Structures are given as structure tokens and as C-alpha cells.
């Protein structure tokens with residue numbers, strides 16, 4: 001298959017690893033921003049193959065994980081209403097709210113449906129004109145354009161019984177917040193390639209310059225990760241910091257013009273709360289005034305709902321790279337993928353789930369059961 005198997009080639013991986021080992025002379029801490037990259041790293045044992053002095057810190061790039069508890073509770077409240085058909089991607093159904101999840105709402109009689117596209121939810125709305133159809137719009141710059149397009153279509157077609165529960169977040173303000181934290185140890189970033197394929201790279205030079213960190217746009221296959229690491233440590237060793245695109249097969253500097261135009265039409269930038277981290281200024285989108293009628297938070301009485309994060313879940317620290325998952329006392333004990341306490345254990349992209357799935361149990365005798373790239 002093009003663009004997958006050739007980026008998993010063990011011989012090329014070995015060559016890149018050797019080059020990284022030759023390049024590195026000092027300790028460096030790099031953050032991979034995206035949860036998909038985290039899974040590639042843990043699944044293939046890439047972090048264990050790098051020099052001991054190169055640390056990979058897992059960043060807040062899992063869309064399910066960063067969706068705040070408050071927003072999950074709003075989804076649960078809306079989905080419980082008898083007039084509502086609540087549509088979502090499947091990965092949100094098991095994310096625990098304060099006292100239940102969307103599966104439980106469904107088992108209690110709520111009409112909760114899994115869809116594979118927001119346009120499927122719009123189709124449900126057309127077929128059920130006497131019901132209110134709500135789509136749970138979460139995620140980064142990657143999922144925001146199709147959700148924006150769906151609202152645009154609902155408006156154009158006059159479908160009034162559709163609305164979007166919006167919890168979209170943006171990566172650059174999160175990088176800014178991480179770098180401003182007094183606890184930050186990150187010296188270089190592997191930026192999320194798919195986000196940059198939509199938004200381009202124009203927001204990153206300012207960040208790189210302001211915080212004097214290399215930012216290397218990186219893909220998701222093992223060779224992509226290794227090349228991202230190689231380019232980042234090369235800059236660090238040379239005392240340089242600039243934006244470098246190591247994912248040119250998908251990313252152009254200007255991004256995707258059509259997707260950006262759709263975002264600009266439907267959304268406006270707003271402050272957003274990130275699970276376990278708190279509010280980050282300008283880090284999200286909400287529907288613009290023209291489309292405000294399609295905002296589920298305006299349509300249903302949930303705007304004032306407030307929640308408190310569970311004290312025994314340390315997902316906020318995991319999401320900021322301050323601890324690794326097995327440093328949480330609940331990891332593998334009271335918190336497992338079958339009985340998750342926090343979203344980072346539920347989500348397929350969550351760091352806690354990755355550590356559990358690939359047997360990184362933190363007992364000093366970790367077995368790398370997954371395939372290694374070399």
C-alpha cells in the first residue's frame with residue numbers, strides 16, 4: 001500500500017536510528033503533540049530504541065481526551081432528552097461523564113446513534129423532521145472542517161432541527177500554553193502532520209521564535225516519527241530553532257484553502273477549556289453569530305452546567321507530559337480500558353490506553369510485546 005508500508009521499512013528505520021544515535025551528545029526532551037503519534041511510538045517501541053538521553057513526552061493531542069468533563073456532561077444531558085436524537089462518533093460513547101456515559105444513556109432509553117460522518121447526522125435530521133438531531137463535534141483542526149461544512153449545509157438547506165455541540169480545539173495555543181508553564185521541560189516539538197495539512201504551518205514560526213524551540217511537522221508512521229526526531233535533535237544540537245516540514249507528502253505551508261475558508265465562515269475563535277488543563281485563551285472554536293442558531297448549547301438549557309474533575313484521575317498531568325501514565329496510582333488498578341476513570345484510558349488515542357495496551361506497566365520489567373520497527 002502506498003504511503004504506509006514504505007514508511008515502516010525496518011532497514012530505513014535502523015539507518016535513521018543510527019543517525020540519531022550519532023547526532024545526540026546531550027539530553028533532550030521532545031514532545032509529540034498528537035495521540036496518533038504517541039500510539040505509533042509506544043506500539044513500535046520507538047522511545048526504547050532512541051538514545052537514553054532523548055526523552056519523548058506525550059502531548060495533549062488526543063481529541064477525545066482533551067474534551068472537558070463539563071462538555072461530556074452537557075452531551076449526556078442533551079442526549080437524555082426525549083425529543084433528541086444524539087449522534088456521535090463511536091469513540092465518545094464510553095467516555096465517562098460525572099456519573100455515566102452515553103452508552104448508559106442509550107440503555108436508559110436515550111436515542112444515541114453512532115455515525116461515521118457529521119453528514120450522516122444531517123441525513124438523520126432530514127429523515128426525522130419532528131425530532132431534534134444533535135451531532136457531538138469534538139476534536140482539533142482535522143475534524144472541525146467537516147463539522148463546519150455540515151452546519152453550512154444545514155443552513156443552506158434550511159434544516160432547522162439539526163444542531164452541533166461544539167468542543168473544537170486548536171493546537172498552536174496549546175503549544176503556547178505548554179511553553180508558558182513553569183513546569184515545562186519541552187525543548188522541541190513534533191507537530192501533528194494532519195493538523196498542518198489543514199491549517200498549514202504559518203502559525204508555527206512565531207511560536208518557534210518566541211520560545212526558541214524547533215518545531216518539526218511530523219507524520220504518523222514509524223519512519224515519519226524517526227525522521228521528525230532526527231530533524232529536531234539536529235536543530236537542538238546545532239543550537240537552532242525553526243519550523244521544518246518533515247511531512248511534505250501531506251503538508252503544504254499554506255494548508256488546505258477550502259477547509260480554512262469553511263472554518264472561517266462557520267466558526268470564530270474562542271477560549272476553550274481542556275480536560276485536566278483548564279481554559280486556554282483562543283484555543284478553540286465556536287459557531288459564529290451567523291450560525292449561532294445551530295449551537296446545541298444555545299438550543300438546550302445546558303450552558304450553566306459546571307463539573308469538577310475526579311481527584312484520583314491525573315489525566316491533566318498526563319496530557320501536559322508532567323507524568324507518564326503508569327505514574328498514576330489508578331493505572332491498571334482501578335483504571336483500565338474496561339473500567340476507565342478518565343478519557344486518556346478510554347480513547348484509542350489516549351496515552352493511558354497506549355501504555356496499557358502495549359504493556360508499559362511501569363514495573364521495571366516492561367515487555368515490549370508489540371512489533372518493534374527493527
Ligand code: SF4
Pocket residue numbers: 312313314315316318325328329330331332335336340341342343344345346352
Ligand atoms: S490511568 Fe486512568 S485515572 Fe490515571 S490518569 Fe490515566 S485515565 Fe486518569
